[in-house]
Amino acid sequence: MLELLGRIFSLGNPLWYYWPLIVIVGIVYKTTQHDEPRQIVRSVLHFVASVTGFMIVLALIVFVMSEWL
Amino acid sequence: MPLIKQDRIPSPMTAVLLAWLLPGLGHWYLGRRNKAIVFAAGVILLLVTGSALGQWRVVSFSDTILFIGQVLSGLPALLLAVLSGQILAAHGTPDVVNNAYEMGVLYTLVAGLLNLLVIFDAYMLGSDIERKALAKAHNKALEADNA
Numbered sequence A: 001m002l003e004l005l006g007r008i009f010s011l012g013n014p015l016w017y018y019w020p021l022i023v024i025v026g027i028v029y030k031t032t033q034h035d036e037p038r039q040i041v042r043s044v045l046h047f048v049a050s051v052t053g054f055m056i057v058l059a060l061i062v063f064v065m066s067e068w069l
Numbered sequence B: 001m002p003l004i005k006q007d008r009i010p011s012p013m014t015a016v017l018l019a020w021l022l023p024g025l026g027h028w029y030l031g032r033r034n035k036a037i038v039f040a041a042g043v044i045l046l047l048v049t050g051s052a053l054g055q056w057r058v059v060s061f062s063d064t065i066l067f068i069g070q071v072l073s074g075l076p077a078l079l080l081a082v083l084s085g086q087i088l089a090a091h092g093t094p095d096v097v098n099n100a101y102e103m104g105v106l107y108t109l110v111a112g113l114l115n116l117l118v119i120f121d122a123y124m125l126g127s128d129i130e131r132k133a134l135a136k137a138h139n140k141a142l143e144a145d146n147a
Helices: A002-008 A014-033 A037-068 B012-021 B025-029 B033-053 B064-073 B075-091 B099-146
Strands: none
Touching: A014 A037, A014 B033, A014 B099, B012 B025, B012 B099, B025 B033, B025 B099, B033 B064, B033 B075, B033 B099, B064 B075, B064 B099, B075 B099
16 A cells, blocks of 8 residues: 555656646636636535546556456 | 627627637637636646647647647647647657656647537537527517517
8 A cells, every 4th residue: 555655646657747637627627617716616626636536546446456466 | 808899799609719719718708708717728728738748749730630639729729730840840759758748648638628618618608698688689679569
């Protein structure tokens, strides 16, 4: 687990490039859905957290599969 | 200053064309200035960052399928493609295709697809405004006839 976290948070990891992408996609996507700035910010935070959580779960699954299969 | 006058009904197709030409311009035309600024900043930032990551050579006329996705960002993508053509002619293709280059391709492609979403939103918003304006004009005419 520590090895996985080390790999994820290392600066050489290409996954870092996805962060600005997720944030900008979230802002543009949620701005098309809502009008109120506060509502947009709340939705963007929810969107970013959801996508990040999904990516972490996928990373864990891939890590477990690579270790034990 | 808004692009539309108070007495004119905005056309959804004009909004679509403007939204393609410059991200956010369709919403500006429809009077949604704050949204227009967010869309323009988001799409152009993604496009320019992607081009910079790809050493200004990722938006290119040579890769047709990829370019179709990228050119959905409109005029900025076309300008970057011209710049990319000049850099490719002067320096050739990059020696090393690394993570940054690949992410540059992804960023520019996502910018194009995001602008497609913005274009669609401009069309829906334009249609809604047009429908409401026509209904209002129709009601006014009925009231005038009854009076």
